[in-house]
Amino acid sequence: xxxxxxxxxxxxxxxxxxxxxxxxxxxxxxxxxxxxxxxxxxxxxxxxxxxxxxxxxxxxxxxxxxxxxxxxxxxxxxxxxxxxxxxxxxxxxxxxxxxxxxxxxxxxxxxxxxxxxxxxxxxxxxxxxxxxxxxxxxxxxxxxxxxxxxxxxxxxxxxxxxxxxxxxxxxxxxxxxxxxxxxxxxxxxxxxxxxxxxxxxxxxxxxxxxxxxxxxxxxxxxxxxxxxxxxxxxxxxxxxxxxxxxxxxxxxx
Numbered sequence: 001x002x003x004x005x006x007x008x009x010x011x012x013x014x015x016x017x018x019x020x021x022x023x024x025x026x027x028x029x030x031x032x033x034x035x036x037x038x039x040x041x042x043x044x045x046x047x048x049x050x051x052x053x054x055x056x057x058x059x060x061x062x063x064x065x066x067x068x069x070x071x072x073x074x075x076x077x078x079x080x081x082x083x084x085x086x087x088x089x090x091x092x093x094x095x096x097x098x099x100x101x102x103x104x105x106x107x108x109x110x111x112x113x114x115x116x117x118x119x120x121x122x123x124x125x126x127x128x129x130x131x132x133x134x135x136x137x138x139x140x141x142x143x144x145x146x147x148x149x150x151x152x153x154x155x156x157x158x159x160x161x162x163x164x165x166x167x168x169x170x171x172x173x174x175x176x177x178x179x180x181x182x183x184x185x186x187x188x189x190x191x192x193x194x195x196x197x198x199x200x201x202x203x204x205x206x207x208x209x210x211x212x213x214x215x216x217x218x219x220x221x222x223x224x225x226x227x228x229x230x231x232x233x234x235x236x237x238x239x240x241x242x243x244x245x246x247x248x249x250x251x252x253x
Contacts, residue, residue, distance in 0.1 A: 001018075002018065002019035002022070002027065002029070002030055003018050003019075003030075003033060004016065004017060004018065004030060004033040004034050004036075004037045005018045005055075006037050006040070006041075008046075008047070009188050010188075010192065010195055011046060011047060011048040011049065011192070011194075011195035012047070012048070012049050012050070012051060012188050012191040012192060012195060013041040013044070013047045013049070013050050013051070014050075014051045014052075014053065014184065014188065015034065015037050015038070015041070015050065015051070015052050015053070016052075016053050016054065016055055017030060017034070017052075017053070017054040017055065017059075017060055017108075018054075018055045019055070020055045020056065020057065020058070022061070022064070023057070023058035023060075023061035023099075023100065024054040024055060024058050024059065024060045024061060024105070025060070025061045025062060025063065025064045025065075025105075026060060026062065026063045026064060026079055026082055026083075026104050026105070026108070027063075027064045027067055027079075028067055028075070028078050028079060030082065031078060031079050031080075031081050031082030031083075032078070032081070032082070033082075034081075034082035034083075034085060034086070035081050035082060035085040038050065038085040038086060038089050039085070041089075041091060042089060042090055042091060045199060047091065048091065048092070048191075048194045048195045048197070048199050048202060049091055049092045049093070049094070049191035049192075049194040049195060049202075050086075050089060050091045050092070050093045050094070050191075051093075051094045051095075051096055051184065051187045051188060051191055052086055052093065052094070052095050052096070052108065052112060053095070053096035053097075053098065053180075053183070053184055053187070054097075054098070054099065054105075056098055056099055056180045057098075057099045057100075057120070058099040058100045058101075058102075058105070059095075059097045059098055059099045059100060059101040059105055059108075059109065059121065060100075060101055060102070060104070060105030060108050060109075061100060061102050061103075061105055062102045062103030062104040062105045062106075062126070063079050063103060063104040065130075067079065076135060076136075079104065079136075080104075080107075080135065080136040080137075082108070083104060083107045083108040083110075083111045083136060084111065084136065084137075086108065086111040086112055087110075087111035087137075087141075090203050090206065090207070091194075091202070091203070091206070092113055092114075092191070092194045092202060092206060093111070093112040093113045093114070094112055094113065094114045094115070094116060094187045094190060094191055095108065095109040095111070095112035095114070095115045095116070096116050096118070096183050096184050096186075096187040097109050097115055097116065097117045097118065097121040097123070097172070097183075098117075098118035098120060098121060098180045098183045099118070099120050099121060099122070100121075100122045100124060101121070101122065101123050101124065102122075102124045102126050103124070103125065103126045103127055103130070103132075104135075104136060106123055106124065106125055106126075106138065106142075107136045107137070107138050107141065109123065110138070110141040110142060110145055111141070113206075114173045114190070115166070115171060115172045115173060116172065116173055116174050116175075116176055116183065116186060116187050116190065117163040117166055117167065117172040117174070117175045117176070117183075118163065118175075118176055118178070118179075118180065118182075118183040119163055119175065119176075119177055119178075120163070121162065121163040121166065121172070121175075122160055122161070122162055122163075123154070123160065123161040123165075123166050123171055123172075124154075124160045124161075125138065125142070125154045125155045125158070126158070127155070128155065128156065128158065129158055134155060138155075139151065139155060142154065142155065145170065145171055146169045146170055146171050147170075150169050150171075163175045174186070174190075198235070198237040201232055201235075201237070204228050204231075204232075205228075208224060208225060208228055211224055212224055212225070
């Protein structure tokens with residue numbers, strides 16, 4: 001049965017696109033389920049980070065071509081909603097890419113804040129080879145991830161990056177050897193770094209990072225950070241952590 005599978009490991013939610021017989025191609029139904037699963041994770045105060053993956057052998061083979069061929073604007077936007085929900089997610093997000101990420105599947109990987117690749121990962125734009133113009137903001141996301149030259153090589157010339165090529169291009173943060181479970185475990189281990197921070201501080205800092213990325217001047221970034229930083233210094237969470245740190249230091253003497 002095609003579905004989005006959800007599980008929790010501590011404060012990390014793992015969402016798995018599960019339709020291995022069709023290489024996890026995104027249908028209208030799966031995209032809607034993904035939107036709902038991301039929304040549920042955001043509403044859950046116990047979730048601090050999100051990992052998105054696909055049931056092997058693929059990560060996501062793109063949009064279902066049958067649905068895509070019949071789609072017009074409303075249908076295309078409905079298919080986009082799945083990976084765009086990851087792009088809009090207020091939580092820190094990781095894509096655990098264990099196999100082919102093709103077309104809209106590449107978009108799903110690009111939508112995450114960080115990508116971790118397994119040894120069989122492949123990053124393939126493919127739109128033009130199918131006779132389709134890229135969509136869903138792929139050209140914007142890819143150029144921001146790898147720069148314009150590499151994005152042109154992948155989009156216009158059809159270059160496919162394997163796991164090590166993606167790491168070298170900056171598309172993948174890390175390559176993890178081993179099977180799919182090792183890939184997910186490594187992704188969760190990275191996500192657990194976010195689990196240690198206060199949740200509201202995570203959300204605020206991610207929002208600030210998205211804003212400062214658009215700025216040209218260092219001084220503007222200082223100004224953008226000062227208000228939320230002052231608010232964090234006044235928070236009960238900071239006071240409690242500072243007190244615990246002081247008690248630990250005094251206990252060592």
